[in-house]
Amino acid sequence: MTVVGTSVRRADGDAKVRGTAVYGMDYTEPCALVVRVLRSSVPAARITRLDTSRAEKIPGVRAVATAADTPGLSGMLVLKDQTVFARDEIRYVGEPIAAVAADTIEQADAAIAAIELEVDPLEPVYDLEASLADDARVIHPDWESYETFLDGPRGGNLAWEARVERGDVEAAFASAHLVVEDEYRTPRQHQCSIEPHAAVARYEQGRYIVHTPTQFPFLVRGRVAELLGVRPSDVRVVVPAIGGGFGGKLDAMLEPMACVLARKAGRPVRVVNSRAEEQATCGPRENAIVRLRTAVAKDGTILAQEGVILCDNGANSSGETVACANLAPLALGGTYRIPSARYVSKVVYTNTVPTAAFRGVNGNYCVFAQEMHLDHIARELGIDRRELRLRNVLKAGEQMVNGQQLDDAFLEQALAKADEIAPWEELTAARRPLRGVAVVPMTWITNPGPSGATVKLGEDGTVTVTCAAAEIGTGGVATGIRQIVADELGVPFEDVLVTPADTDAAGYDHGAQGSRTTFGTGSAALDAAAQVREQVLDVAGGMLEASPEDLELVDGHVGVVGVPGRRVSLAAVAATAMWSSGPISAAGKFVAPPVPFDAGCMVGAALTHFSAASYHAHLAEVEIDPDTGRVRVTRYVVVQDVGRAINPQMIEGQIQGGVAQGIGYALYENLRISDGVVVDSGLETYRLPTALDVPPIEIAILENPCSYGPLGAKGVAEPSIIPVAAVIGCAVADAIGTPLQSLPLTPFDVLAALRHRDQEISPRD
Amino acid sequence: MSYAFTLNGRGVDVDVPGLTPLLEVLREHLGLTGAKPGCGEGRCGACTVLLDDQPVVSCLLPGSAVEGRSVRTVESLAGADGPLSPVQDALLDAGGVQCGACIPGMAMTLTAVLEQSRDLSEETVRQSLTGNICRCTGYQKIVDAALRAAGTDGGHR
Numbered sequence: 001m002t003v004v005g006t007s008v009r010r011a012d013g014d015a016k017v018r019g020t021a022v023y024g025m026d027y028t029e030p031c032a033l034v035v036r037v038l039r040s041s042v043p044a045a046r047i048t049r050l051d052t053s054r055a056e057k058i059p060g061v062r063a064v065a066t067a068a069d070t071p072g073l074s075g076m077l078v079l080k081d082q083t084v085f086a087r088d089e090i091r092y093v094g095e096p097i098a099a100v101a102a103d104t105i106e107q108a109d110a111a112i113a114a115i116e117l118e119v120d121p122l123e124p125v126y127d128l129e130a131s132l133a134d135d136a137r138v139i140h141p142d143w144e145s146y147e148t149f150l151d152g153p154r155g156g157n158l159a160w161e162a163r164v165e166r167g168d169v170e171a172a173f174a175s176a177h178l179v180v181e182d183e184y185r186t187p188r189q190h191q192c193s194i195e196p197h198a199a200v201a202r203y204e205q206g207r208y209i210v211h212t213p214t215q216f217p218f219l220v221r222g223r224v225a226e227l228l229g230v231r232p233s234d235v236r237v238v239v240p241a242i243g244g245g246f247g248g249k250l251d252a253m254l255e256p257m258a259c260v261l262a263r264k265a266g267r268p269v270r271v272v273n274s275r276a277e278e279q280a281t282c283g284p285r286e287n288a289i290v291r292l293r294t295a296v297a298k299d300g301t302i303l304a305q306e307g308v309i310l311c312d313n314g315a316n317s318s319g320e321t322v323a324c325a326n327l328a329p330l331a332l333g334g335t336y337r338i339p340s341a342r343y344v345s346k347v348v349y350t351n352t353v354p355t356a357a358f359r360g361v362n363g364n365y366c367v368f369a370q371e372m373h374l375d376h377i378a379r380e381l382g383i384d385r386r387e388l389r390l391r392n393v394l395k396a397g398e399q400m401v402n403g404q405q406l407d408d409a410f411l412e413q414a415l416a417k418a419d420e421i422a423p424w425e426e427l428t429a430a431r432r433p434l435r436g437v438a439v440v441p442m443t444w445i446t447n448p449g450p451s452g453a454t455v456k457l458g459e460d461g462t463v464t465v466t467c468a469a470a471e472i473g474t475g476g477v478a479t480g481i482r483q484i485v486a487d488e489l490g491v492p493f494e495d496v497l498v499t500p501a502d503t504d505a506a507g508y509d510h511g512a513q514g515s516r517t518t519f520g521t522g523s524a525a526l527d528a529a530a531q532v533r534e535q536v537l538d539v540a541g542g543m544l545e546a547s548p549e550d551l552e553l554v555d556g557h558v559g560v561v562g563v564p565g566r567r568v569s570l571a572a573v574a575a576t577a578m579w580s581s582g583p584i585s586a587a588g589k590f591v592a593p594p595v596p597f598d599a600g601c602m603v604g605a606a607l608t609h610f611s612a613a614s615y616h617a618h619l620a621e622v623e624i625d626p627d628t629g630r631v632r633v634t635r636y637v638v639v640q641d642v643g644r645a646i647n648p649q650m651i652e653g654q655i656q657g658g659v660a661q662g663i664g665y666a667l668y669e670n671l672r673i674s675d676g677v678v679v680d681s682g683l684e685t686y687r688l689p690t691a692l693d694v695p696p697i698e699i700a701i702l703e704n705p706c707s708y709g710p711l712g713a714k715g716v717a718e719p720s721i722i723p724v725a726a727v728i729g730c731a732v733a734d735a736i737g738t739p740l741q742s743l744p745l746t747p748f749d750v751l752a753a754l755r756h757r758d759q760e761i762s763p764r765d
Numbered sequence: 766m767s768y769a770f771t772l773n774g775r776g777v778d779v780d781v782p783g784l785t786p787l788l789e790v791l792r793e794h795l796g797l798t799g800a801k802p803g804c805g806e807g808r809c810g811a812c813t814v815l816l817d818d819q820p821v822v823s824c825l826l827p828g829s830a831v832e833g834r835s836v837r838t839v840e841s842l843a844g845a846d847g848p849l850s851p852v853q854d855a856l857l858d859a860g861g862v863q864c865g866a867c868i869p870g871m872a873m874t875l876t877a878v879l880e881q882s883r884d885l886s887e888e889t890v891r892q893s894l895t896g897n898i899c900r901c902t903g904y905q906k907i908v909d910a911a912l913r914a915a916g917t918d919g920g921h922r
Contacts, residue, residue, distance in 0.1 A: 009857050016865030017853035017872060019799020019839035025866075026798040192900055194803040194811050194866035243801065243866030244900050275804040473864030473901050649860040653902055657863065660903030683808035683898070691894035691904040696887075 003483045003493045004711060007649030010478035011498075012241070012471060021241040024198040024213025028270050032200060033062050033101040035254075035261060035271035036108035038115050039281065040086060040095045043126075043351040043676030044139070045119035047088055052098055055114040060107035063264035064115075066098045070260055073146065074226040075317040076219075076251055078606050079160060080147045081140055082316040082354075084227050084256045090119060091139060091315035092353050093676045094281040101261040101269045124351040124676055128289060128310045131157040131348050139315065139349040152325075152604025159313045160347040162326035162604040164333065164401055167340025172304030176295030178380055182373045184292075185742040186365035186725075188312075188671035189285040189664070190680075191358050192688055195243020196273040197282060201258035203266070208235045208259040213242040216250045216511025217468050221503045223252035224259055235259070239501040245472040246661070247357030248282055250513055251318055279686060280678040283319035283356025284671050286311045286347075290369035292332075300381050300388045304340035307332050311362060312355055313347045319356025322347050326605035327445070331363040331722075332370055333401025334443040334610055335411065336392040341401045352673055357513065359658065360722040363444065364665060365743075371440050371726035372739055385730070386424045386439050390415065393441050400443070403598025404609045410641045410704045411441045414617035417639040417700050422619050434626055435634075436735030439619040440727040446612035446706075446715030447514025448592030452507020453524035455485060455532045456585035459578070461556050461570035462495045463532070468509035469521035470501045474717045475650035476517025483646050484522045484710050488529040489536070490553030491570065507587065515715025518646055519612060520590055522710040528588025535584045536570065539577045543568050593708055612706045612714045615641040618659075618723040622731040626754060629747030631667055631732055633695050641702040643714030652699055654717040660694045662724020667744050668693075768832040772797075773841035783829030787821075788812045790828040791838060799839035799869045803898070810897035813870035814838045818881075820874045822896070839869035842876060852876050855914035856907065863901035871897050875911045885915040 015021035052064045067087035073080045086095045098115050102108035125131045125139060138156050140146070148154075153161040173179060201210040208228070214220045217237040225232040242249065254271045261269045273282070288311040295303040309328040313321050329343035345362070378388040394400065396409045418439055427437045453467040465485055471477035482496040489496075499505060509521055537548035540558035544551070544566060552561050559567030577584045592611040602608060621635035638655050645651055668687040672679040680686035705712025725743055733739035738753040767780040772795065779794055788805075791797045791814070800823055803811030807825040814823045815837040842850040849857070852875045856862050861871075871894070878885070878893045890911040891904070899907060 007860065010860075010862060012865075013857040013862050014849070016862050016868055017839075017849060017856050018843060019797075019869045019872075021865060022798075023801070023866060025802060194801065194809055194864070194898065194900055196802075242864060243803075244864040246900070272802075275806060475863070649906075653860050653863060653906055656903030656905045657901045658903075661900070682806050683804045684806060688898050688900065689903075690898065691891040691908065694903050694905070696905055697903065 002487045004487045004646055007647055008479055008483060008493050010475050011482055012478045023195055023241040023243045025195050025243060025272055027200055027211050027240045029200055029202060029268035032268040032270040033103060033265055034105050034108055035258065035269055036100050036112045037096050037257065038098040038112050040090045040093055040097055042090060042119060042121060043093050043124040044122040045090045046122060047086060047090060047119055049116065049118040050097065051116040054116065055100060055111040058107060058111045058114060060103035061100060061111045062267060063101045063261045064098060064111065065257065065260045065264060069264065070227055070256060071229040072227040074223050076320050077323045078149045079317040079322050082318040092351055094353050095315065096257065099257045099261055101265045125157065126350050126352060126676060128312055128348050128350065131350050139351060150606060157349045158346055159317060159349050160322040160325050160604060162329065162345045164329040164341060164343045164602050166401060166403065166598065166601045167304065169304045169306060169340045169342045172340045173295045176303055177298040178296050179293065180373065180377050180380055181293045182376055183741060184290045184369040184372060186288050186368060187743055188287045188355065189358055189669045190279060190671045190686060191246040191248030191284065193244025193246060193248055196275065196278045197249065197253045198272040199254040199258040200268060200270045201255065201262040202268040203263040208262065209238065210235065210255050210259055211238045211240055212255050213240055214249050215245040215470050215472050215513060217470060217501050217503050218508050219250060219511055220252045220255050224256050227252065227256045228260060237503045239470050242470060242472045245512065246359045247361065247513065250320060250357050250511060253282060275683065276681045279681050281353055283314065283354045285358035286321050286355035288312065288365045290365055292369055292373045294373065294377060296377055300377065300383045300391050302336055302338050302392050305338050307343040309345040309366065311347055312352065313349050314352045314354035315349065316354050318354045320361060321355045323606045324357065324361040326602065326607050327362040328366050329401060330610060331366040335394060335441055337394055337398055338401050351676055353678065359661060359718055363722045364725060367442060367722050368725040368729055368743065372729050372733065375730050375733060376739065389441055394443065400610065402609055403601060404595060406613060408704055410615035410702065411443065414615050414639045414641060414702060415439065415441050417702065418617040418619045418637055421698055421700060422635065422637050427621065434624040434735050435621065436731040436733065437621045438727045438730030438734060439617060440723045440730065442616045442719065442723045443610060443613050444616065444719035444722060445514060445610040446519050446614065447510065447516035448611035449510025449516055449520060450591035451509045451521040451524040452587065452589050453521060453528050454585060454587045455525060455528035456583065457532055457536065457570060457574045459571065459574050461574060462497060463489055463491055465496065465498045465525050466506050467498065467521050467525060468501045468503060468506035469517050470512045472512045474517065474654060475647060476512065479647045479650050480518030481522050481525045484526050485529045488526055489533055491556050495556060515718040519709050519713055519715045522713065523590035524588045526588065526710045527590060528586045531586030531588065532584055535586065536573050539581060540568055540573050543573065543576055612709050614643065614714045614719060615704065616719055616723060618727045620727040620731045622728060622735055624735045624750060629751035629754065631745055631750060633663060633728060636695050637698045638720060639700045639702060640720065641704045641714065642716050643706040643709050644703055644712035645701050646713055648701060651701055651716050655699050655720040656697050658720025659697050659724055660689050662721040663694060663728065664689045665743060666725040666728040670744050766829060768829050770831045770833060771835040773837055779828065781828060784827045786824050787826040787828045787831055788823040791823060797838050797840055801866050801869055803866065810870040810874065811867050813873045813897060815873055815877055818877060820877045839872050842872060851914040852879060855910040859906045859910035859913055861902060861906040861910040867897060867899045871899065871907055875914065878911065879914055885912060887912065
């Protein structure tokens with residue numbers, strides 16, 4: 001009996017439905033102090049005086065920390081321009097200036113009020129285009145001194161640039177039948193995990209021990225160490241249950257503050273964000289401007305494309321925006337055949353809260369722009385929109401814009417499957433006013449990052465996996481890794497345990513990001529389990545006086561194939577091994593293998609290619625209320641290539657959840673900033689999709705295996721959000737006859753477009 | 766102030782300022798951390814408990830307002846080491862749980878719906894869940910769970 005391919009219940013589910021699971025927001029330690037943070041109320045200023053001496057004398061105050069306590073500069077993987085606390089210069093509203101640990105909240109609040117801060121205001125820079133102007137004030141005057149992980153174009157308020165250039169762009173434009181040009185603007189989107197950020201730290205034996213609901217424990221460990229100026233091994237990160245992340249809990253946020261306060265106070269400290277702090281200070285998806293210019297032949301064949309992507313880094317690179325800069329060109333040039341291309345992805349400093357990773361990262365707005373733009377081309381040429389895509393979509397063996405050959409491209413198949421479910425011809429033939437439809441294909445990456453995992457056989461025949469993969473809710477740890485290991489060792493699903501992520505116990509893991517847990521950590525665990533299997537067969541062979549080739553692992557036993565009853569339990573194998581060969585265990589490892597691409601066509605690219613690429617098609621039907629401008633999604637279809645479906649129900653859950661977040665991005669969510677202040681400080685005005693906003697989603701799972709994924713599996717969780725705004729944007733344009741060039745597609749924008757259209761078609765006399 | 770109420774079927778006395786939100790009373794003073802502080806402003810519903818069988822957001826409810834009344838939290842749905850309630854069971858069967866932070870609130874809302882409704886449709890379940898935000902699942906499997914639970918326990922108590 002195998003468990004891979006079945007919708008087994010998640011292993012952490014019982015505690016979650018009983019309310020007994022201990023999340024980061026629930027965790028505490030004896031006599032933990034409370035924390036308050038003094039944050040800047042101005043967007044840009046020079047600190048002329050910071051005096052905490054009065055605050056320190058307030059009864060119950062155990063520690064006050066400032067930039068003087070945190071010497072390091074750090075950043076998310078690529079560019080090190082971030083401090084824990086503002087040092088000399090303030091760069092955004094909400095930037096930490098000092099933090100206080102005290103016995104009670106009242107004491108901590110009093111201490112915050114007693115901190116003396118004087119500043120000289122500087123001219124704030126908010127706008128992406130203005131920030132890049134020659135006369136803009138430089139937000140990081142010391143930019144040249146910052147350490148970087150790789151070389152890339154940058155300078156002044158241009159934090160980073162990634163470029164892809166291939167083919168003869170000028171010649172293609174010169175020979176084009178038609179050139180089409182568009183600009184699109186997209187807002188910030190907040191992850192809004194139900195659980196806010198939280199951290200509990202203590203300082204013990206000269207080391208920092210921090211419990212935090214992070215997606216990427218080894219990153220938090222490294223970042224805390226760098227910011228505090230200590231070795232990574234001086235920091236231990238332990239992960240309780242995580243109440244949602246979606247990219248927002250990858251980077252160190254509260255942990256460095258908690259650690260330094262714990263050291264100074266000599267007591268554990270606990271810090272939990274309020275929702276207002278969450279909205280105002282935790283990095284959201286970046287706002288962006290995408291400009292596309294495309295040369296096409298008469299039949300709609302894309303000859304060349306130029307793209308400029310401006311995206312907002314905010315005040316520093318503490319989030320993943322710089323690291324993912326090159327995903328913008330790959331998203332633009334990963335689905336369609338674009339023989340000549342010039343893409344420039346610019347990450348721009350502004351005096352706003354730093355932006356960060358959110359599911360789909362830089363891809364969502366690029367796919368929105370590309371698909372809206374293709375519809376524009378289709379209109380100009382009078383070609384059916386689906387047909388235009390079929391003519392240009394990448395086929396197996398063809399190359400992405402980076403020169404990477406997609407041997408397993410499956411986009412045509414995904415589009416064909418979508419057509420089976422919702423035939424395009426019928427949908428477009430049945431067109432009615434104020435109803436629209438669109439279909440969009442997409443290629444996406446599985447994060448290739450490394451993982452270590454160990455597997456041991458317990459004396460009772462159970463199996464324990466030790467790894468630093470964090471279960472953020474996807475089921476990667478709660479089901480995926482367990483299912484893979486259970487089948488490899490022939491044990492029941494329930495007999496596979498996974499230790500909670502702890503950087504002291506487990507090997508490196510690249511975090512729960514980019515759909516990589518079941519794929520990457522699952523591969524490492526499978527590698528370890530395969531070695532354990534060898535050891536088990538060796539010992540059992542001796543016990544059963546049989547050759548290992550004649551043995552099978554089933555139901556927690558090792559048996560001789562074809563000889564019923566001739567078997568020993570794994571518990572017996574473990575006991576025998578104990579005093580003969582020694583306890584059974586093995587360490588496994590994984591990193592995605594390199595794939596060939598044209599390295600010469602890119603600069604500033606931290607992510608150069610799509611590993612374990614997966615292929616998708618989304619179809620949406622929408623209906624517009626002509627009185628309110630409200631958009632209702634009436635039908636939604638997802639066809640997704642997952643390589644191999646380890647747990648179909650969990651895959652459906654990832655698709656449904658990703659589409660819901662995408663509907664939020666398309667129609668409702670917009671984290672507004674005014675004069676540097678986050679306007680949407682709570683969930684009253686920051687509108688999240690509810691149960692009434694998300695339609696049932698028709699799902700087809702395709703299995704197009706990846707040669708280096710565990711059992712053929714590819715990443716699943718991330719991509720379902722990415723084409724949603726694109727397909728809804730295109731469907732809305734179809735419904736109202738006017739494309740809206742910015743997100744979200746608000747009722748106001750829809751109504752204005754309808755009114756504009758009605759004026760255009762009414763007689764002018 | 767001190768006041769008394771019934772919590773998960775047993776009488777409790779607390780002595781905390783009357784305006785302290787019920788959520789804080791439960792979590793900080795009574796050791797029940799099942800209800801979650803998702804937003805603290807009554808929007809996300811992760812803190813939902815039943816007050817005299819009606820779902821309420823405990824983060825906005827002054828603790829003293831429950832004096833003499835009956836409060837049920839997610840911890841009441843199943844015995845500590847007993848089998849899961851039909852709603853809890855269905856949430857896991859249907860795959861309605863991902864990160865799980867919204868689930869204590871979802872489970873309480875759905876429990877109330879199942880106790881009170883004779884005819885559950887997908888639409889009525891979705892209507893009832895508008896005060897409970899889930900950022901992970903897209904709601905479908907939570908809705909499926911409610912309909913499944915309505916089938917298993919009849920939903921006709």
